[in-house]
Amino acid sequence: MILLEAAPPPVRTPPNGRTDRTARLQRALGGATAITMLIAVGMSFLYAPPDLVQGQAQRIFYFHVPLAWVAYLAFFVVLVGSVGYLWRKQDGWDRLAAASAEIGLVLTSLVLISGSLWGKTIWGTWWSWDPRLTATLVLWFIYLGYAMLRALTTAPERAKRLAAVLGIVGFIDVPIVHQSVVWWRSLHPAPVVLNAAGPQLPGSMLATLLVGLLAYTLLYGFLLVWRVRIAGAEARVIDRQRQTALGEE
Amino acid sequence: MPPGFWGQVGSLLAADLRREWRGRAVVGLMVSFVCVTGLILNFTFNLALESRVATAVGAFWTALLFATILGLGRVFVLDGENGVWEGLTLILLDPGGLFLAKLGSNLLFLTVLDSVAVPVFAALYNLPLLHGAVLLPIALGTLALGAAGTLFVPLAGASTAREILLPVVLLPLLVPVLIGAVQATVAALTPATAGQPPWTGLLAACAALFLGSGYLLYGYLLDD
Numbered sequence: 001m002i003l004l005e006a007a008p009p010p011v012r013t014p015p016n017g018r019t020d021r022t023a024r025l026q027r028a029l030g031g032a033t034a035i036t037m038l039i040a041v042g043m044s045f046l047y048a049p050p051d052l053v054q055g056q057a058q059r060i061f062y063f064h065v066p067l068a069w070v071a072y073l074a075f076f077v078v079l080v081g082s083v084g085y086l087w088r089k090q091d092g093w094d095r096l097a098a099a100s101a102e103i104g105l106v107l108t109s110l111v112l113i114s115g116s117l118w119g120k121t122i123w124g125t126w127w128s129w130d131p132r133l134t135a136t137l138v139l140w141f142i143y144l145g146y147a148m149l150r151a152l153t154t155a156p157e158r159a160k161r162l163a164a165v166l167g168i169v170g171f172i173d174v175p176i177v178h179q180s181v182v183w184w185r186s187l188h189p190a191p192v193v194l195n196a197a198g199p200q201l202p203g204s205m206l207a208t209l210l211v212g213l214l215a216y217t218l219l220y221g222f223l224l225v226w227r228v229r230i231a232g233a234e235a236r237v238i239d240r241q242r243q244t245a246l247g248e249e
Numbered sequence: 250m251p252p253g254f255w256g257q258v259g260s261l262l263a264a265d266l267r268r269e270w271r272g273r274a275v276v277g278l279m280v281s282f283v284c285v286t287g288l289i290l291n292f293t294f295n296l297a298l299e300s301r302v303a304t305a306v307g308a309f310w311t312a313l314l315f316a317t318i319l320g321l322g323r324v325f326v327l328d329g330e331n332g333v334w335e336g337l338t339l340i341l342l343d344p345g346g347l348f349l350a351k352l353g354s355n356l357l358f359l360t361v362l363d364s365v366a367v368p369v370f371a372a373l374y375n376l377p378l379l380h381g382a383v384l385l386p387i388a389l390g391t392l393a394l395g396a397a398g399t400l401f402v403p404l405a406g407a408s409t410a411r412e413i414l415l416p417v418v419l420l421p422l423l424v425p426v427l428i429g430a431v432q433a434t435v436a437a438l439t440p441a442t443a444g445q446p447p448w449t450g451l452l453a454a455c456a457a458l459f460l461g462s463g464y465l466l467y468g469y470l471l472d473d
């Protein structure tokens with residue numbers, strides 16, 4: 001009886017045309033990611049010159065900075081999915097937010113790890129409580145909390161609404177966290193690309209960075225489409241199991 | 250004639266206060282918790298430092314933060330045991346009003362907590378907290394903590410891991426509140442420091458974020 005009440009409207013298997021379209025999109029993104037990623041990695045090791053001061057260690061910049069940008073994009077997509085879900089009440093929005101949060105959390109972990117490797121070489125320490133590191137760590141914890149809330153809330157329909165509320169408030173809180181830790185203390189290199197005087201990078205370094213940015217954005221898109229498709233398949237399996245269980249009663 | 254918006258908010262607020270007055274189930278525990286945390290933190294810090302005031306203010310806000318999270322979590326559990334949430338689905342008040350009523354009673358509990366915590370920390374940590382200048386930071390900090398707690402307690406409350414999930418979700422979001430509250434209080438106690446960032450403005454922004462999102466989004470936490 002409880003099962004009956006909790007059952008959401010049945011999820012129909014999407015018409016084959018749509019499955020084919022997302023599968024094709026995923027394959028196209030996968031191919032584009034593989035090609036641009038090869039170029040990006042090649043440029044960051046072979047084309048971009050070694051840094052005058054930091055030497056070879058600076059090359060981690062072509063990995064670290066695009067990851068950070070794409071992580072922010074991923075959390076913005078969580079916001080979009082969350083607003084979309086509360087507004088339209090369609091599960092697709094919720095799956096988009098959930099998938100993007102998972103990927104964003106992995107990307108932010110890589111940002112923290114790559115930053116830490118660079119810091120050990122250049123600053124001589126794995127960690128410093130400088131504003132951007134601190135804000136990134138807080139960001140990581142906010143979306144860790146989001147992932148745990150999703151994992152630990154047992155009522156599925158409720159979990160989607162709660163996660164959406166957290167996805168919205170969490171994202172709005174990010175700039176406030178950032179400003180608060182900037183005021184709180186300030187060692188991280190100043191921004192070299194988004195700078196009032198224009199990019200302060202030699203052309204070859206900027207080009208390498210931009211190709212990296214494209215490669216990692218494509219990687220994010222590929223993973224996102226893939227993860228959303230898996231979540232859709234999971235929902236269909238659960239729905240089918242539920243229908244089978246109801247049929248047996 | 251049915252009661253209007255504020256009439257309904259008032260009756261819900263009064264119901265919470267009446268329960269607390271009869272049962273004394275939350276405020277006493279919060280006050281005891283903040284005092285014993287003050288005792289414990291004293292053993293973990295070196296108060297002979299030059300930064301004694303900043304350390305002591307940090308201990309004060311840490312104790313208040315944890316007392317708030319645990320106390321408001323307890324209010325939620327009591328509401329659940331008494332079937333309050335089921336009852337609330339029957340009233341016509343919009344969810345924003347419900348948030349304001351819950352916030353009102355929570356803020357009154359926190360005010361009692363503050364009024365005990367301030368003299369206790371002033372005495373135990375030899376802090377000049379009994380000073381008009383700290384009123385604004387404490388009031389804004391309490392408002393931000395109360396609004397965030399009122400919004401996030403039901404959010405984490407649907408989980409079986411509620412007691413530990415709530416701080417895991419809420420503490421990272423409260424980083425700016427804690428920074429702003431500690432720095433604004435220290436700045437109020439040491440007026441010589443010029444050129445400080447606008448700490449009370451930061452606190453006000455946090456309070457506005459949690460008040461606004463609580464008012465607009467509270468309904469999504471409840472309707473089931």
